[in-house]
Amino acid sequence: MLSRDIILGITLLALVVKAQLPPKVIETKESLLNELHSLQDVIPPNYAIRSNEHQNAQEINRIFEEFLVQNQESIDAVLRVLKLIDHELENVIQDCIKIFDLDSLDSSNVLFVQVTKPLLYEVKVLCELITDKQIDEVEAALSQVEHHAVDYRQRLDQVMKDMASVSGQLDGDHFKSRIELKTMQISTHLQALNRTFLTEIDQNFTKYMDKWMEKYKKFASMVPNGVEDDVNDRAEIVALFDFVDYLNNETSVLQDELAEFLDYWVELVDETLDSVTNGSLEIVDFLENHPLENFITGDASLKCVSSYYQNLDETILLVLDGFFRCVDYEQEMTKAFQQIDSVLDSTNKAVNFLLDSYITCIKLVGQFGGDFELKECLADLEELLDGTSEFVEHKSTEIYYHTEDAMVFTGVIMGACVQLKAREAVSQLGGKMIDFDACGDKEIK
Known part of the structure; x- marks a missing residue:
């Protein structure tokens, strides 16, 4: 992970050197932005199990709720990064710094690791390239983010169904x-x-x-x-x-x-x-x-x-x-x-x-x-x-x-x-x- 000093140094450098992103990158990020933004309306706030009779219900609730919170925080951060990506790279750097600081990157929540972390990691790689002004590699990295976003959407759909199934089984005794x-x-x-x-x-x-x-x-x-x-x-x-x-x-x-x-x-x-x-x-x-x-x-x-x-x-x-x-x-x-x-x-x-x-x-x-x-x-x-x-x-x-x-x-x-x-x-x-x-x-x- 890049240190804050290096990132801030690169930020100052970016104020002088204006780097331009190819139109293809802008097109890809707009598509990604729309796709990920549409998910916000389909993710329910929680899947809490009302029954306290099951000995594992409390731990399952904790895992579900933790995943939903970490997933939401991560997607919010990713959306902020994508919204700021334009022809000028320096507009993105500050939000990329926030990506590096997300606690979710070190999360051991099994659902988060399986569903969200792969996408978040690819966005982190993208941010590192942007802060390093490696423009020739940004387009390929953004394609990787796009690929992982598709996988993320599929994994998210499946895990939400599975969470509903498990919650329904345990709910109400x-x-x-x-x-x-x-x-x-x-x-x-x-x-x-x-x-x-x-x-x-x-x-x-x-x-x-x-x-x-x-x-x-x-x-x-x-x-x-x-x-x-x-x-x-x-x-x-x-x-x-x-x-x-x-x-x-x-x-x-x-x-x-x-x-x-x-x-x-x-x-x-x-x-x-x-x-x-x-x-x-x-x-x-x-x-x-x-x-x-x-x-x-x-x-x-x-x-x-x-x-x-x-x-x-x-x-x-x-x-x-x-x-x-x-x-x-x-x-x-x-x-x-x-x-x-x-x-x-x-x-x-x-x-x-x-x-x-x-x-x-x-x-x-x-x-x-x-x-x-x-x-x-x-x-x-x-x-x-x-x-x-x-x-x-x-x-x-x-x-x-x-x-x-x-x-x-x-x-x-x-x-x-x-x-x-x-x-x-x-x-x-x-x-x-x-x-x-x-x-x-x-x-x-």
């Missing part, structure tokens, strides 16, 4: 919002399904138990006075009471147990949902930040990052959809609790037959009086009551363990699904990472 919304939707549906199952279980048990109690009360109200005082008849009546009481207790216990299972099931799904949600956020964070880290460390260009981000949304959505489909609980829960309806329906048939038999016997006693004994009519029914009780006890135990097994196995299914989707995600995203790293290698080479 749309994936985090999407994941949180999906989590909330699944959780809300789970809670609603839980309430639905609890309501249906309660309604089913209540519906059948109310019918049975209604028939039992009808039987009790029809027992003739004095019959219940007969020791021989009382045993059969007590057996029916014990049977109905047993049904009431057994169904109540089972209902409470199923309600607890539903609570456990909800907790199980919530745990899986938390795992899927946290895993999804980690994946998105890694996929978005890995290329930025490579760019910041100089291992990849902004163009590579921008290319990598293209179609990344679609890839991430496929991965997220796969993970969230693992939280599939409704079908298994429905199948488990559907068994209750089947058992209650079968029990209801037997209980109705038995209760109707008791009611019919009371009617027969009333119809035939002393010629028809209640005990004889109720013969063999107690054995059927015991058989029905055994069936209810067996099925209650079966429902309990079937529901427990279904709940545990649902956890196994969801866990296996998450493991599969994690491996599929590695396969899907690994290809993109390889492509990105290859892009970085090419740019560096």
Whole structure:
């Protein structure tokens, strides 16, 4: 770089010696001036990323903003030089001195080095020739500036697109919002399904138990006075009471147990949902930040990052959809609790037959009086009551363990699904990472 003393000396010399520039130089500089001046209207003030959630957003913002400032300062200086170039060289020298003093010449900003610095360097060479009054070389140097200005315009267009692409990808955390919304939707549906199952279980048990109690009360109200005082008849009546009481207790216990299972099931799904949600956020964070880290460390260009981000949304959505489909609980829960309806329906048939038999016997006693004994009519029914009780006890135990097994196995299914989707995600995203790293290698080479 020329020292200030030499430049000032040349400046004084220029006051005496008038050097003329060829018309071709003036024509070229006018074309350059118009071209570079038109860029001022298309460069936006900044590309700041509003979101602070990304760990690299602040550094990316700094690089972008620094580039825009340095680029603007440099182009302003270049424009000043071009505007002053006329047939008299000495008019240009003072602004050429300013070119030498620009801090941007020593900038290490990766975007500035790639986009603007080559043009600024050629203008610096041009200024050195002008201050040295090497007129015969000025025209060739200005042609070089013109050539680099074309390249600069292309590089600037590309980097502005890439900056917009990267800023748009990081701005607003749309994936985090999407994941949180999906989590909330699944959780809300789970809670609603839980309430639905609890309501249906309660309604089913209540519906059948109310019918049975209604028939039992009808039987009790029809027992003739004095019959219940007969020791021989009382045993059969007590057996029916014990049977109905047993049904009431057994169904109540089972209902409470199923309600607890539903609570456990909800907790199980919530745990899986938390795992899927946290895993999804980690994946998105890694996929978005890995290329930025490579760019910041100089291992990849902004163009590579921008290319990598293209179609990344679609890839991430496929991965997220796969993970969230693992939280599939409704079908298994429905199948488990559907068994209750089947058992209650079968029990209801037997209980109705038995209760109707008791009611019919009371009617027969009333119809035939002393010629028809209640005990004889109720013969063999107690054995059927015991058989029905055994069936209810067996099925209650079966429902309990079937529901427990279904709940545990649902956890196994969801866990296996998450493991599969994690491996599929590695396969899907690994290809993109390889492509990105290859892009970085090419740019560096």
